[in-house]
Amino acid sequence: MLRLCLLFALTLPIPAWAGDPTGPGRVIDGDTLGLATPGGEAIIRLHGIDAPEQAQTCLDATGAARRCGDEAAAALTALIGGAVVTCQPLDMDRHDRIVARCQAAGRDLGAELVGQGMALAYARYSTDYVAAEAQARAAGSGFWSGTVEPPEVYRIAHRSAPTAAPRAPAADCAIKGNISANGRIYHLPGGRHYDRTGIDEAQGERWFCSPAEAEAAGWRAARG
Structure with missing residues (x-):
């Protein structure tokens, strides 16, 4: 019985937080x-x-x-x-x-x-x-x-709407403003995740012309 109780306890979901954030x-x-x-x-x-x-x-x-x-x-x-x-x-x-x-x-x-x-x-x-x-x-x-x-x-x-072809950025406005579970993050050309980051403007993602513009709009720089 003790073994069964321990097994049950180990299968219970463990919260991803400790205390009140x-x-x-x-x-x-x-x-x-x-x-x-x-x-x-x-x-x-x-x-x-x-x-x-x-x-x-x-x-x-x-x-x-x-x-x-x-x-x-x-x-x-x-x-x-x-x-x-x-x-x-x-x-x-x-x-x-x-x-x-x-x-x-x-x-x-x-x-x-x-x-x-x-x-x-x-x-x-x-x-x-x-x-x-x-x-x-x-x-x-x-x-x-x-x-x-x-x-x-x-x-x-x-x-459910058809996906439109992605709009190409202006040559001098190629900073990618991405939205994910980690928040609003902007990626500079040449950055580690830049090439594999897509921009979906229908979901509020956008292009920026400068880091200052992105940060003023509430985005933060990507790490790495």
């Missing part, structure tokens, strides 16, 4: 953070919310397009400010990100974003923020002042 937050997009922890950067997917994708646009009250993916990331950046972020891990997603409920300066980041109309409640996974979304809709807050497509619907539509 805490540290300065680096915004990757409207619902994803990189936390600088003593053990290295932890990639966090905020629990219970779904923010517009980086390349996603919405319509404002006049019907004009707005870059709601960029706005959601800016809203999360403003919420964190210079505060330390503390996260309570709840799960791991299929991209090996830690799914967590996070706070900065005593505020629940997911609740704040949904309450501002800068993210939607991800009701398929959690009903924690459904009431906050209903209030934001009723008040016409954030994206609810116009029209916003659920990010999940946007992702499915763009995943």
Whole structure:
């Protein structure tokens, strides 16, 4: 019996975190953070919310397009400010990100974003923020002042859309701004991973003309 118990214990999933990840937050997009922890950067997917994708646009009250993916990331950046972020891990997603409920300066980041109309409640996974979304809709807050497509619907539509031929960069704008589970990283021509890095502009990836331009947009230099 003891041998069976030990075997069962060894087959249980082992969490990829130890304790509650805490540290300065680096915004990757409207619902994803990189936390600088003593053990290295932890990639966090905020629990219970779904923010517009980086390349996603919405319509404002006049019907004009707005870059709601960029706005959601800016809203999360403003919420964190210079505060330390503390996260309570709840799960791991299929991209090996830690799914967590996070706070900065005593505020629940997911609740704040949904309450501002800068993210939607991800009701398929959690009903924690459904009431906050209903209030934001009723008040016409954030994206609810116009029209916003659920990010999940946007992702499915763009995943199934025919892939266009990649656009060639301008000769002097050949820096690759890639988005991965490790965040937004730019690759310089001649770099170690440059040749095998693809750019999918439909997913928010882009070309840059200088390292300064890439860093101003929120990308960091590739290591190595």
